[in-house]
Amino acid sequence: MSAHYDELMRSAEAAFTGDNLTAAAELYQQAAAIALEAGDQDRADHAFCNHCSMLTELDQGTEQIPKLKEILLRSDNPKNRFLAAYNTAVAYDLQDDLEKSRSYANRAIELSESLGEPDLVSRSANLAGTLAVRESRFDEADSCYHKALDVQESFDGHHGIMRAQYMDNLGYVMMCTDRLHDGIDLCEEARADLERVGADHYLYETLQDLCYGHLMADNLDRARECGEQALDLAIEFEDDQIAKNCLFLLSETAVRHGDTFRARRYLRELTAYYPEVGISEEIIDVFLATDLTSVVNLRG
């Protein structure tokens, strides 16, 4: 069992690094099944938690919350308990239940600190930052993301994609807190890293943030370029949230370019995502008449 399990876990890790999250999720699931069949609960739990981690990256996996909670209560393996708490927090975040998400994130932070593994400490700090930024607590998010990035960079063999994500997260917070150019520089660095490893699944959020940053810095051509690229990728990966954000940012870019006709086109596409409100020219006029860039939270 052990060799087959190890092989599956290695393949899953390679799939994740290669940005094939669906394949990684399936491989972790197979590894969990093999371990369970062999009666190795610890390994089964470990593989199952990684499986959930891939699902949440794909904005799925909320139905696994009960089983993750069971692992958190049952397991005597602290790393598996950390993974269970962490993934439960992320899954609750996906469900927009921020209170429960915060509670499990705090548990994950405690467990990561008692384990003392830098990778886990940085992951839980990043999660705490993500929850803080969703609630517009930017100062708190700034300190969490700084910690995540510092710890991630402090050890050999750090994960390139995660480092890039943390840089992007910190960059966005900086843009929201009057440090526009430092934020843009960090996001550009993240973008270069993600492009180098071909991590398109993570790249489009960085491009969205760069669209916002360049828009605020009045680099309108650059903002449009980043926004259109992010929009194409978000549509390809069926990420509606980022697609909507990009349409909003592109419409504002077009307005500032003086091209209200193009702005209207983007806004019609945006309002189509909200059938309960309907495509109303009046709503579009609200967006055309009002600069909402400093009111909207792209990570909200």
Place this chain on the structure above:
Amino acid sequence: MATALHELTTPAANVGARLRALRKERHLTQTELARQIGIQQSDLSRMEQGEYRVSLDHLFKLLAVFDVSFSDFFDKGSAEDEPRRALSREDMQILHLVKQLSEEGRREAMEFLEFKVRREQQDRRAVAVRRSGRETGS
């Protein structure tokens, strides 16, 4: 004093103040409105103070709750303290385009605009006549 004034005039603070005014006009408590748009009451309170950035999804939920009057929220709510909103950015864009035209081009644009205005007035009158005919059963 200067800081307070600056804080009051940030876009987020303006939107927050207008949101608060509109909520009160609708006799909604913070708890009721927060529940309708799916955020915490404390977050709505922070939004009204310009400290909370709202997601696009929540912004559209606000649009749904306030319906058409949401345009008042953005356009007319602070008309007294923000007269520049009398002209929208699209209006300004039209003026900007017209300013770039030659004398002759301006005259042609004016003629075209006047034609469009007359045409729309005629269309509106025709619609009103048709409606009035239906109401009287003729």
